[in-house]
Amino acid sequence: MAVGLKAAGYDITFANDFDKRAAEAYAYNLGDYVVCGDITSDEIQAQIPDADIFAGGPPCQDYSVAGTGDGEEGERGKLVWTYLGIIERKQPKAFVFENVKGLLTKKHRPTFDALLAKFAEIGYSVSWRLVNAWDYGVAQKRERVFIVGVRNDIGLTFEFPEPRPEDYRTQVLRDVIGDLPEPNTHTYNHRKPNGLKTDAEYLPKLPKGEGVSTRRAAEILGDIYWQNYARAGTDEAALTVASEGQSKPHPTQPRRFTVRECLRIQSVPDSYVLPESISLSAQYRIVGNGVASRVSYLIGIALAEQLNVALSQSLSEAA
Structure with missing residues (x-):
């Protein structure tokens, strides 16, 4: 996700991952501001800076069809609530949340609906979509759930970018x-x-x-x-x-x-390179756990454009 957002012009100031190999790959390619550790710990949360946008994907295995199926009761599944807690405390202008489509299944839909309700409760207008990366110029049939929230005082409900005809399921x-x-x-x-x-x-x-x-x-x-x-x-x-x-x-x-x-x-x-010090299996895991970069790029561009318009209108009205 960070590769796409950086390409969209975002200045990233903090990143976190529990997997030391993933953190190593991030530092090698994007910046040494990445912190490896448990996001639920007070020590790590104390290091999270204020920011305009928060973007991330809590681990998906407990919601994946191929995973444990433990949902929010799983050690990883409960991290969706950790994510929400950080948003509530930091109150960024907007956030981007990504996870597997298993979150929409009958078993896990109550968690998804509760998450949307809680985002609204803490002051955010939320939009969500099941995005197939293939629709957006990526040569992969990858479906993921994205939630984008914008703080209510900004007066904006995010609209997902629609696939362009030249991108829609054209890449093989x-x-x-x-x-x-x-x-x-x-x-x-x-x-x-x-x-x-x-x-x-x-x-x-x-x-x-x-x-x-x-x-x-x-x-x-x-x-x-x-x-x-x-x-x-x-x-x-x-x-x-x-x-x-x-x-x-x-x-x-x-x-x-x-x-x-x-x-x-x-x-x-191709400018993104995984260091040889990382084992082959870990390299595959890092890539597989990621977000299709073009999807995060297009969502990032759309969010920045819509936020800039809304904020400019607010300034004009205030003047």
Whole structure:
């Protein structure tokens, strides 16, 4: 998210992550103002400065369909309320909140609705949307919930930017990774849960250059453990880049996507580099946990423009 917001012109002054590898990657690419530690601690919260905008995504695993399902009762799921508490205390002009679409499922919808109500209660006009990154010029079918709140005294209800016709589901894998060279070595094979087979033994059995559904992958490979071999074709957008320390299969080669390919699929510029000191699995996790940078860029631009108009009108009326 920070990559997109920085590109949109935001001056970022503070960042936090509990994962020391994620904090290391952030410091390497964006700034040493990142603080690694538990956001629920008084020590970390005391370091949070005042700011015009707060943006973040509390850990999503407890709300994810593929996660624990613990919701707000989970150790990570309860952090949505920590986020709200920081907004209530700091009272920024606006905030951006991001999470998985699992927050909208029947099981977790009460938490989502309560969160919206509490944001309103602490003085914010809120808008929300389930955003598919593919609609906004990203070559990935990634759906995430965004909530944007604007402090009531500003007199603005945020309007999400609409996808442009030239962006709407136009980007495919060939567009974003087609120019990248093949890696020198196939070091992207991951041993599977039963510990018996590796990608190198299974990926060559899948048709190249075309999409393979989860069900079709299971039929071809004959083993339910290999359901995550579903893959997109070169003329399709990628499936969601996940955070489980791996990536989906490459559409034409018998290997997984490389980390750079995953970054491209997340619309992160090549200027962003993950240090070699970070393990490969941690690199995949960092990329998978991120926000598609182009989405945060477009939301950031829209928020800045709308805020500037509203604040200018307030100044004119006051004068």
